[in-house]
Amino acid sequence: MLVLSVNVVAIVFASLLGNYADYILGAMFIAALLMLFEPIQLMLKRRAVLHDIKRLKRLQQRETSERKKSDQ
Amino acid sequence: MKPRTKRIAFVLLALLTVGAASALISKAMDGNLNYLYAPEQVLKGEVPAGTVFRLGGLVKKGSLKRSDTKLEARFVVTDNRGNEITVVTNKILPDLFQEEKSQVSRGKMNDEGLFVAEEVLAKHDSEYMPAELKDVLAKEHAPAPAKVDGSEIGKMTGQKI
Amino acid sequence: MKINWFKYAAPLNFYSLAGKVIPFFWVAAIALTAFGLYWGFFKTPDSLENGMKEYYRIIFVHLGSVWMAMWLYIMMVFWALVGLVFNTKLSYMMASATSITGALLTVVALATGAIWGKTSWGTWWDWDPKLTTFLILLFIYIGYIALQSAIDDTRRSDKASAVLALVGLALVPVIYSAVNCPDPTQCSSLHQESSMKNIEPNIMRGIIFTTLGFWMYSFAAILMRVRNIILQRERNTTWVSKLKEVN
Structure with missing residues (x-):
């Protein structure tokens, strides 16, 4: 959604300028925007996934240690 | 949810x-x-009267005339085989629009036999050669004969339009 | 040297291999694209014989994204088919990772094409056969992604979306033939044909290098995504819990 709306803004921007150089820049801008957006999103996603796994692991460790305590 | x-x-x-x-x-x-009709098809009456359609073809050399008083342009679309239709439009012509080049315009025929275009688009080929080189080649070789022979017909009605 | 390819069908091995090669793909992607753009902008003529001015240089981002959008679709179907035939988890993950990059590049292709179309043809969009079929390609990518995320059971969603990808494959030849059909009178269009003849060598070099750059970019992005997918799907396994990233 964000990507799409930025896209639309970029196209409108390029059309307002109306000069050829700006058309080229508009096209480059859109390509760069989308192709930078992807790896950044992927890195953020990776952090989130790793964070999730760590949390899950800690939860499991706490559970097992608590079980051990109650067993004793 | x-x-x-x-x-x-x-x-x-x-x-x-x-x-x-x-x-x-x-x-x-x-x-x-x-997608589009060639002038010949239109003149033969293949397009039902009053419908909006796309007219493809070359802009005839020397036919483009712009009005002095209002935003109106007239030009002749030809297939170089004698089939010609005059197009009248009050829209801005694209940058690539030139005489002897392909165009695609959308609109309909009026009662006077003129094609009233709501939109005029320029078509280009996929030959990406520098303008300067073309001039050099043209000078080296003899002047090219006018493209009106039959071998051009396929291109006329197809890719080049 | 004999490499045991099946070793890398195991998510554990593929995860570490992908992690090692991703930086190289990024370096290659940036270098090739930068060189291609440099060549395309500074070593090519400013105006073309067919009347186009500087704006034809949009071709350097347009063509690469068009080709990659179509190529990635073929690769996505390839991985989906491998998954259907061999029932390997990893190939489904590859198909799913490919789909999003493919969809993104389709958007890039459509957007840059629209800007180029505005400058040369005089319109952002036209219901030309080539443009229409390419828009459908985007819809099929979106359909695949939606179907994949609609079904919670990954084994079922993988299979269902693989079938969809396969059906959509019928479109790729249509996109190509929408302009390049044998009888030109049957497929007149606004879009120029995709012929590679008569291209000035410097323009050609720019096109080739940016396309290679986009290809390397696709590798890097897809491998990054597939690593995320592996972690998500295998998070309950012991090998993931032993990774140094989570310790």
Whole structure:
């Protein structure tokens, strides 16, 4: 959604300028925007996934240690 | 939203997308057969009267005339085989629009036999050669004969339009 | 040297291999694209014989994204088919990772094409056969992604979306033939044909290098995504819990 709306803004921007150089820049801008957006999103996603796994692991460790305590 | 309604929504979305895709395929296939009409087809009466259609063809050399008082341009679309239709438009012509080049305009015929265009588009080929080089080549070789022979017909009605 | 390819069908091995090669793909992607753009902008003529001015240089981002959008679709179907035939988890993950990059590049292709179309043809969009079929390609990508995320059971969603990808494959030849059909009178269009003849060598070099750059970019992005997918799907396995990233 964000990507799409930025896209639309970029196209409108390029059309307002109306000069050829700006058309080229508009096209480059859109390509760069989308192709930078992807790896950044992927890195953020990776952090989130790793964070999730760590949390899950800690939860499991706490559970097992608590079980051990109650067993004793 | 319950997970199940979410799933249903997603499945519907997927179905909708596929439906739109197939509908557009048929639309495209339609366009494939008569995306545009050549002047000859129009003069033969293949286009039903009063319908909006696309007219393809070359802009005849020396035919482009712009009005001095208003934003109006007239030019002749030809297939270089004698079939010609005069186009009149009050829209801005694209940068690539030139005489002896291909164009595609959308509009309909009026009672006087003029094609009134709501939109005029320029068509170009996929030959990306520098302008300077072309001039050099043209000087080296003898002046090219006028392109009116039969071998051009395929190109006229097809890719080049 | 004999490499045991099946070793890398195991998510554990593929995860570490992908992690090692991703930086190289990024370096290659940036270097090739930068060189291609440099060549395309500074070593090519400013105006073309067919009347186009500087704006034809949009071709350097347009063509690469068009080709990659179509190529990635073929690769996505390839991985989906491998998954259907061999029932390997990893190939489904590859198909799913490819789909999003493919959809993104389709958007890039459509957007840059629209800008180029505005400058040369005089319109952002036209229901031309080639443009329409390419828009459908985007819809099929979106359909695949939606279907994949609609079904929670990954084994089922993988299979269902693989079938969809397969059906959609019928479109790729249509996109190509929408302009390049044998009888030109049957497929007149606004879009120029995709012929590679008569291209000035410097323009050609720019096109080739940016396309290679986009290809390397696709590798890097897809491998990054597939690593995320592996972690998500295998998070309950012991090998993931032993990774140094989570310790």
